[in-house]
Amino acid sequence: MPTNIPVLKGKNPLLPGVGFLRNPFEFTIKQAQEMGDFFMMPFLTRKIFIITNHEVVAHVLQKNQKNYIKSPAYRQLRLALGTGLVTSEGEYWRRQRRLVQPAFYKTQLEDLFRGMVVVAEKYMAELEGKCVSGVPLDMAKEMMAATARIVLKTLFSTENTADINEMYLVMMDAQDYLTYRTVKPYFIPLTYLNGKHRKFKKDIAWFDGYIYKLIAERRNDPNPPNDLLTMLLASKDEETGEAMSDRALRDEAVTLFAAGHETSATMLSWALWLLSQHSEVVQEMRDEIAEVLEDRMPGFEDLRKLTYTMQVIQEVMRLFPPGFAIGRQPIAEDEILGVKIPKSAIMFISIAAMHRDPRYWERPTDFYPEHFTPEREKTRQKVAYMPFGAGPRMCIGNHFALMEMQLLLTLLVRQFDFESVEGHPVEAEPLITLKPKYGILMHVSKRRMMAEKV
Numbered sequence: 001m002p003t004n005i006p007v008l009k010g011k012n013p014l015l016p017g018v019g020f021l022r023n024p025f026e027f028t029i030k031q032a033q034e035m036g037d038f039f040m041m042p043f044l045t046r047k048i049f050i051i052t053n054h055e056v057v058a059h060v061l062q063k064n065q066k067n068y069i070k071s072p073a074y075r076q077l078r079l080a081l082g083t084g085l086v087t088s089e090g091e092y093w094r095r096q097r098r099l100v101q102p103a104f105y106k107t108q109l110e111d112l113f114r115g116m117v118v119v120a121e122k123y124m125a126e127l128e129g130k131c132v133s134g135v136p137l138d139m140a141k142e143m144m145a146a147t148a149r150i151v152l153k154t155l156f157s158t159e160n161t162a163d164i165n166e167m168y169l170v171m172m173d174a175q176d177y178l179t180y181r182t183v184k185p186y187f188i189p190l191t192y193l194n195g196k197h198r199k200f201k202k203d204i205a206w207f208d209g210y211i212y213k214l215i216a217e218r219r220n221d222p223n224p225p226n227d228l229l230t231m232l233l234a235s236k237d238e239e240t241g242e243a244m245s246d247r248a249l250r251d252e253a254v255t256l257f258a259a260g261h262e263t264s265a266t267m268l269s270w271a272l273w274l275l276s277q278h279s280e281v282v283q284e285m286r287d288e289i290a291e292v293l294e295d296r297m298p299g300f301e302d303l304r305k306l307t308y309t310m311q312v313i314q315e316v317m318r319l320f321p322p323g324f325a326i327g328r329q330p331i332a333e334d335e336i337l338g339v340k341i342p343k344s345a346i347m348f349i350s351i352a353a354m355h356r357d358p359r360y361w362e363r364p365t366d367f368y369p370e371h372f373t374p375e376r377e378k379t380r381q382k383v384a385y386m387p388f389g390a391g392p393r394m395c396i397g398n399h400f401a402l403m404e405m406q407l408l409l410t411l412l413v414r415q416f417d418f419e420s421v422e423g424h425p426v427e428a429e430p431l432i433t434l435k436p437k438y439g440i441l442m443h444v445s446k447r448r449m450m451a452e453k454v
């Protein structure tokens with residue numbers, strides 16, 4: 001017997017969730033408190049289920065995941081990403097996941113980490129050069145540039161600054177365009193008239209040409225570098241022995257670039273902003289960093305000793321999860337906790353609202369890294385915290401991202417002081433990732449390391 005579920009009623013019966021369209025991040029956090037952890041919102045002819053209930057999340061992403069594909073919003077991304085891991089489905093996705101997974105095994109991550117350290121060290125020296133007293137920097141932009149360089153180095157071993165800049169600019173424009181289409185789908189027809197779509201196609205053609213050239217060169221390289229591209233090229237299907245085609249390689253490489261830098265960059269921007277409001281947390285991080293590393297650069301083995309820094313990272317992703325929601329669509333009718341789910345439904349799992357649910361967190365809206373002490377972690381419901389998603393489609397780059405964020409945050413906090421600019425607005429804007437709408441403007445100054453030791 002189907003159970004009733006709370007239904008959101010607004011002023012406009014056809015579109016009660018206008019607030020959802022405006023800002024799904026804030027809307028779902030607020031509504032989950034008022035409507036509960038599993039409710040329905042009519043949306044024109046569709047039903048959108050807003051979910052923060054851990055049993056329902058586990059059903060959709062794990063137990064009955066075969067019945068769910070990604071929601072229509074992801075389809076826009078195919079224009080740039082093709083059919084890479086983020087956008088593919090079914091048997092093709094399963095095969096690609098098996099082929100790409102080995103590139104993220106622990107032994108490979110150790111190698112990739114060495115490349116990350118080289119880029120991070122150079123980036124810190126450049127940032128030092130940009131520290132001019134009284135002139136603030138937009139740290140959101142800075143972090144995008146730093147993580148883009150790390151991902152380009154680990155993917156393609158590219159360190160040629162001119163190439164990096166060109167690729168970065170083209171990808172940023174393409175990403176902005178796709179975000180626009182995803183968030184404002186009703187403006188899509190206009191983009192064919194105002195030249196935006198033509199420019200996007202031109203950018204993607206340039207990008208493809210660049211990547212196909214890299215792939216061709218790499219196939220003929222007798223001493224290839226140990227980067228992600230080489231690993232993808234070497235990967236073979238266990239059953240058929242087949243390797244990836246150039247097209248599949250291109251799609252996975254672009255996917256890893258796109259999925260792999262904006263997420264980490266937004267997390268780092270929020271981290272710097274939260275830390276600028278919590279000097280006691282900065283001090284505790286600095287004490288830990290000094291004890292573990294003294295003055296040297298971190299090695300792979302040091303990362304697991306930087307436990308407080310990891311707690312800080314987890315807490316930042318609790319309050320501002322870069323992937324703030326996961327959308328799914330059933331391929332056949334379903335029933336969850338007695339509720340009938342029609343085929344046309346959208347399942348909207350609000351990671352952001354789960355991360356602020358008072359049932360799971362002692363201080364849901366505070367920045368409190370102690371939420372992640374080992375004792376608290378043991379007792380908490382597992383699905384209550386999922387910045388990287390859950391189930392078979394969980395983020396493939398989670399360990400890569402964690403080590404990258406730990407490395408960059410450690411160096412930033414050790415080497416610089418960050419002070420937020422008074423009066424500069426800080427607001428979360430839920431686009432493809434949860435970005436700071438007006439950037440994160442900060443006064444940055446180099447720390448005197450020796451003075452600190454006295």
Ligand code: HEM
Nearest residue numbers: 085086259260263264322323387388389393395396397401
């Ligand atoms: C803070 C950093 C990151 C966060 C918060 C994050 C979050 C997520 C989430 C929530 C998903 C699941 C989406 C869904 O189920 O619909 C996902 C998938 C994915 N992520 Fe990440 N991600 C991060 C960094 C990275 C990095 C560094 C890479 C690659 C280098 C990466 C590559 C991917 C890929 C390829 C998928 C699709 C996996 C599949 O469907 O098989 N991500 N990510």
